[in-house]
Amino acid sequence: MRLDKVIEQNLKTSRKEMKRLFLMKKVFVDGAIELNQHRNVDSQLHEILVDGQKLKTSHVYYLLNKPAGVVTAKKDAKLQTVTQLVGEEDRPAALYPVGRLDRDTKGLLLLTDNGQLGYDLLQPHAKVAKLYRATVNETVTTADVAAFEKGIIFHGGIRCQPAQLKILNSEAGNSEVLLTIQEGKFHQVKKMFLARGKKVTSLVRLAMGPLILPEDLAEGAYRSLTLAELRQLKTYFR
Numbered sequence: 547m548r549l550d551k552v553i554e555q556n557l558k559t560s561r562k563e564m565k566r567l568f569l570m571k572k573v574f575v576d577g578a579i580e581l582n583q584h585r586n587v588d589s590q591l592h593e594i595l596v597d598g599q600k601l602k603t604s605h606v607y608y609l610l611n612k613p614a615g616v617v618t619a620k621k622d623a624k625l626q627t628v629t630q631l632v633g634e635e636d637r638p639a640a641l642y643p644v645g646r647l648d649r650d651t652k653g654l655l656l657l658t659d660n661g662q663l664g665y666d667l668l669q670p671h672a673k674v675a676k677l678y679r680a681t682v683n684e685t686v687t688t689a690d691v692a693a694f695e696k697g698i699i700f701h702g703g704i705r706c707q708p709a710q711l712k713i714l715n716s717e718a719g720n721s722e723v724l725l726t727i728q729e730g731k732f733h734q735v736k737k738m739f740l741a742r743g744k745k746v747t748s749l750v751r752l753a754m755g756p757l758i759l760p761e762d763l764a765e766g767a768y769r770s771l772t773l774a775e776l777r778q779l780k781t782y783f784r
Contacts, residue, residue, distance in 0.1 A: 547603050548662060549573070550583040552594060556601040572597045586662040586783045590776060605660040606638060607776060609757065612655045613765040618646040628655060631766055644668065645730055645754070653678075653751030654759040657768070666782050667755065668730065674755040674782075678725045678735055679714075681748035686713050686721040690742050694725070698738040706731065706738060724752075755779070 553564045553573070565583070567573055573580045574595040575587060587594055587603065594601040610628060612618070617625045620642050628643050640659035644667055647655055658664055667674050694711040707729055714722040725735060736746045752759050756778035763769060771779075 547587065547605060547660065548583070549575070549580065549585045549587050549594070552587060552601050552603055553596055557596065557599070567596055586660070586666070588660065588776075588783065590773065591780050591783065606636065606641065606658060607660070607771040607779075608632060608636070608641075608657040608768045609760065609763065609771060609775075610643075610655045610657055610768040611759060611763045611765050612647055612652055612751075614650045614652050616766075617649055618643050618655065625649075628657065632657065632768055636768075647751060648733060648736070648749070651749045651751065652765065653749075654754055654757060655751070656754060656757060662784075663779065663782060666784055667779075670729070672782060673728045675726050675728050675753070676730070676751060676755075677753040678727075679750045679752055680723050680725055680735060680739070680746050682721045682723060682739055682744050683719060683747050684721065684744040685718055686711070686716045686723050686744070688713075690744075693742060694738065698741050700737055700741055704731075706734065709738070755782075 550564055553559060553567065559567070568581055568583055571579050575585065575592050577593065588605055589602045610631060612628055616631065617627050619627045620629050621627060629637060629641055632641065638659045640661065641657055642664065644656040644658060644664040647653065666672060691711045691713065694709045697708050698706045700706070707727070710726040712724040714724060727734065735749055739746050757775060
């Protein structure tokens, strides 16, 4: 949550009173004077002291193992959404998915009500890597690996950033690969393989940045981030 909002909610200040606290240098984050009113903070990660009082935040962070057929959205008129997989008792109004997975794509999805964190994780300069396991309907070759490393060009001339493609097994009609990208273009993984004349028949996201899909998290299930996992995201709190 933005630091100014934390102060207003915890101390019930007016905007003018909140700004005066910054001007008087009475706002501290992790022991240092903080002048950036818009800094994103969480009391699980930061010590927030304002005029001698310790302030608290109450954000939620969930890892969801998204199943196929569920829409990555907050609302949909016809289809089940990823936020609806979260129990009502765990679902604040501002809960939303960070980034998106196609309807038929499975795997790791981060859900949070910390909108600023979600925004910063998706910025190109953050270079948050996403790891996918894909099944492809053709033989994947070392030439494909080289093309991905160089940067796939979509039909129409759009060039992707270099990506790491690792072949797990390759045979006619069925190849298994791991793919790491740092972008989030619409249907990007599928379009990258289509540009090579191949079709993705199954796609699972295994990791996003430091977050890894837990092996024991069933499809459609979710859990809160551990404190260790949340701490791995601290660098993205700006």
